[in-house]
Amino acid sequence: MAFWKNGLRFSCQRCGRCCCGDPGIVYFNPAEFDRLVEHLNKTRGLTREVIVRDYMRPHLDSYTARDDFPDGHCIFFENGCTVYEVRPSQCRDFPFWRCNLASKADWDETAQMCPGMNQGKLWSADEIQAVASKARL
Ligand code: SF4
Numbered sequence: 001m002a003f004w005k006n007g008l009r010f011s012c013q014r015c016g017r018c019c020c021g022d023p024g025i026v027y028f029n030p031a032e033f034d035r036l037v038e039h040l041n042k043t044r045g046l047t048r049e050v051i052v053r054d055y056m057r058p059h060l061d062s063y064t065a066r067d068d069f070p071d072g073h074c075i076f077f078e079n080g081c082t083v084y085e086v087r088p089s090q091c092r093d094f095p096f097w098r099c100n101l102a103s104k105a106d107w108d109e110t111a112q113m114c115p116g117m118n119q120g121k122l123w124s125a126d127e128i129q130a131v132a133s134k135a136r137l
C-alpha cells in the first residue's frame with residue numbers, strides 16, 4: 001500500500017525554490033504553450049516569435065522555459081511566478097509527481113527543498129491519485 005494511503009499535507013508557500021536552482025525542464029506542451037503565448041501577447045504585447053526566441057528553448061514537440069541563468073531560475077520567475085494563471089501542468093502538479101510518490105524517502109527528500117510539503121491542506125489519497133495519474137513526471 002502506498003505510504004500516502006491516508007493522504008499527504010501540502011500547501012504552496014510561494015517561496016519559489018522549485019522555480020530556481022539546478023537547471024531542469026519546465027515543459028509547456030503545445031496547448032500550454034499556446035495559452036502562454038495568448039497570455040503574454042495580451043499582458044505584455046509579446047509575439048509568438050519573440051517568446052520563442054527570448055523565453056523558450058525547443059524541447060520534445062514543444063518548448064521548455066529558459067533557465068540558463070547563474071541561479072538557474074525559470075525565466076518566468078520574479079518574486080513568484082509571473083505567468084501563474086498559465087503555468088504548465090508540470091508546475092501545477094508538483095509535488096504530486098510519481099517520482100516523489102514512489103516512496104516515503106523520495107517524498108521526504110523533495111520536502112527538504114519544498115517548505116509547503118508536510119504542512120497545510122490534507123490531500124486525500126484520491127486527490128493525490130488524480131493529480132499523479134496525469135502528471136508528466
Ligand atoms: S518549493 Fe514548494 S512551497 Fe515553494 S513555491 Fe515550490 S511548491 Fe510552493
Ligand code: SF4
Nearest residue numbers: 019074076077081091
Ligand atoms: S512557469 Fe512559473 S511555476 Fe513554473 S517554474 Fe516557471 S516560474 Fe515556476
